[in-house]
Amino acid sequence: MTRNEPPGCLAFFLRLFRLMPAVPPPTTPAPIAVPDLAILAPSAQATSPVEPVAQPSAERIANLAACQVQPNFMSSDEREFFRTLTQAVEGRYVILSKVGLGSLFDVPRVDGETDWKTRGQFSQKHVDFLLCAPTDLKPVLERVEKVPFAG
Numbered sequence: 001m002t003r004n005e006p007p008g009c010l011a012f013f014l015r016l017f018r019l020m021p022a023v024p025p026p027t028t029p030a031p032i033a034v035p036d037l038a039i040l041a042p043s044a045q046a047t048s049p050v051e052p053v054a055q056p057s058a059e060r061i062a063n064l065a066a067c068q069v070q071p072n073f074m075s076s077d078e079r080e081f082f083r084t085l086t087q088a089v090e091g092r093y094v095i096l097s098k099v100g101l102g103s104l105f106d107v108p109r110v111d112g113e114t115d116w117k118t119r120g121q122f123s124q125k126h127v128d129f130l131l132c133a134p135t136d137l138k139p140v141l142e143r144v145e146k147v148p149f150a151g
Contacts, residue, residue, distance in 0.1 A: 073097075073098075074097065078097075078128055081128070081129070082095065082097065082129065085129060089131065091134075092134070093131040093132060093133065093134065093140060094131070094132045094133075094134050094137060095129055095130070095131060095132075096129070096130045096132055096137075097128065097129055097130075098126050098127075098128065099126055099127050099130045100123070100124075100125070100126045101122040101123065101125045101126060101127065102119065102122065102123035102124070104127070104130070104139060105122065107119045
């Protein structure tokens with residue numbers, strides 16, 4: 001990673017666990033590199049029965065090229081809760097943030113087919129924080145009926 005590139009997710013986790021020194025964020029976020037989308041479309045001379053892929057507009061390519069990492073991945077309330085949760089679990093769990101429910105749950109097959117209607121009800125939603133076992137990152141899911149008030 002050069003000084004001009006934004007840090008990746010590995011650097012974030014290394015800094016989170018204090019395994020890498022913190023560095024100040026860059027003054028201006030660098031745009032995300034986008035591959036040349038023209039090479040992804042089939043050529044006009046292709047003899048395949050597949051319909052040709054429509055070329056993205058210049059405006060869409062410019063929008064993709066201008067994408068930047070959000071400066072605030074979490075809201076201030078989420079960051080505060082993350083700090084509190086980190087202290088509460090005392091290293092017993094790994095905390096993952098913004099995990100998609102489509103990645104977390106699988107829908108049983110019905111007559112050998114995926115029940116897309118049921119999956120669609122939650123596949124685009126996420127949980128803010130997920131506790132996982134530190135050894136295998138298996139999610140720790142328990143139903144909490146009543147949480148005592150700590151006062």
